[in-house]
Amino acid sequence: MKAIQSKAFILFFLMTTLSLSLCAQDVFDLYPADSIPNSRPGTLVEKTENNGSGRLIISGVSKPTLTVYLPDASKANGTAVIICPGGGYRVLAAGHEGAEVAKKFNEWGVTAFVLKYRLPSDEIMENKTIGPLQDAQRAIQFVREKAKLWQLNPKQIGIMGFSAGGHLAGSATVHFDQAYISNPLKTSLRPDFSILVYPVISFGDEFAHKGSREALLGKEPDPAQVKYFSLENQVTKKTPPVFLVHAKDDRTVKLDNSLKLMEALEKAKVKHDMYTYEKGGHGFGMNNPTSDVEWMKFVYQWMFDQDLILKKR
Numbered sequence: 001m002k003a004i005q006s007k008a009f010i011l012f013f014l015m016t017t018l019s020l021s022l023c024a025q026d027v028f029d030l031y032p033a034d035s036i037p038n039s040r041p042g043t044l045v046e047k048t049e050n051n052g053s054g055r056l057i058i059s060g061v062s063k064p065t066l067t068v069y070l071p072d073a074s075k076a077n078g079t080a081v082i083i084c085p086g087g088g089y090r091v092l093a094a095g096h097e098g099a100e101v102a103k104k105f106n107e108w109g110v111t112a113f114v115l116k117y118r119l120p121s122d123e124i125m126e127n128k129t130i131g132p133l134q135d136a137q138r139a140i141q142f143v144r145e146k147a148k149l150w151q152l153n154p155k156q157i158g159i160m161g162f163s164a165g166g167h168l169a170g171s172a173t174v175h176f177d178q179a180y181i182s183n184p185l186k187t188s189l190r191p192d193f194s195i196l197v198y199p200v201i202s203f204g205d206e207f208a209h210k211g212s213r214e215a216l217l218g219k220e221p222d223p224a225q226v227k228y229f230s231l232e233n234q235v236t237k238k239t240p241p242v243f244l245v246h247a248k249d250d251r252t253v254k255l256d257n258s259l260k261l262m263e264a265l266e267k268a269k270v271k272h273d274m275y276t277y278e279k280g281g282h283g284f285g286m287n288n289p290t291s292d293v294e295w296m297k298f299v300y301q302w303m304f305d306q307d308l309i310l311k312k313r
Contacts, residue, residue, distance in 0.1 A: 056095030086163030166199025
């Protein structure tokens with residue numbers, strides 16, 4: 001079985017490489033259709049719709065993809081970011097926490113990838129607790145191994161996430177040493193930087209977003225899993241630099257989530273920064289309706305200071 005899967009991945013690599021070099025295709029399957037890890041047959045149907053607020057929502061994902069947004073060639077600087085939309089690990093807010101953000105990065109010369117990841121599901125997964133993280137790790141692997149095709153610097157590939165997508169991006173940020181995917185080339189799964197926007201961080205009872213915790217770990221989670229997926233407990237000196245955004249009045253995912261992570265980063269002496277709004281609530285994407293301040297400007301400056309923008313390759 002392993003030999004068959006290995007051959008499938010080799011064929012998949014050659015086919016995606018060919019498609020990348022010959023056409024302007026911008027949506028790529030993360031895995032061969034018959035080799036999605038940790039999967040089992042199910043009847044889950046993917047749906048894409050606009051909610052009552054006109055926001056793009058995707059549900060029922062069983063085949064994860066990456067959508068690439070390329071900057072103008074004259075602006076491209078070799079930096080890339082993989083974006084994980086939020087949605088409580090139940091849906092994906094793929095518009096205002098995905099495509100719109102990707103286009104903003106393009107203005108800065110950054111190549112952006114929106115990750116349509118599998119949502120935790122006992123129906124289509126053998127182990128739903130690791131399904132989303134597998135897709136995030138595969139996205140990092142996919143982009144890094146094909147960096148030359150997009151003229152990217154493989155040492156300037158970051159990850160970003162909103163809300164539960166922030167928990168996923170954060171999980172990839174702290175758990176990169178434990179591979180949940182096949183990695184025959186031993187490609188580094190460590191993102192070079194991480195941007196977490198009103199992220200779910202802690203799964204402990206005090207500050208947890210219980211909907212996200214239940215979706216990922218179930219109604220009665222194992223205490224060891226709660227600790228493992230409480231990201232403030234997993235920070236080490238190897239953790240990449242992190243930028244955080246949160247509003248003080250967020251009642252959905254409490255500010256304490258970001259504060260706990262920031263404290264852990266400080267203790268481990270990991271580079272980090274944070275922008276905090278007085279008001280804004282949760283789920284505002286790039287545009288906080290209560291403020292004229294654009295938090296993405298602070299992200300730009302932070303990336304500039306780390307030579308991730310306007311750096312000569």
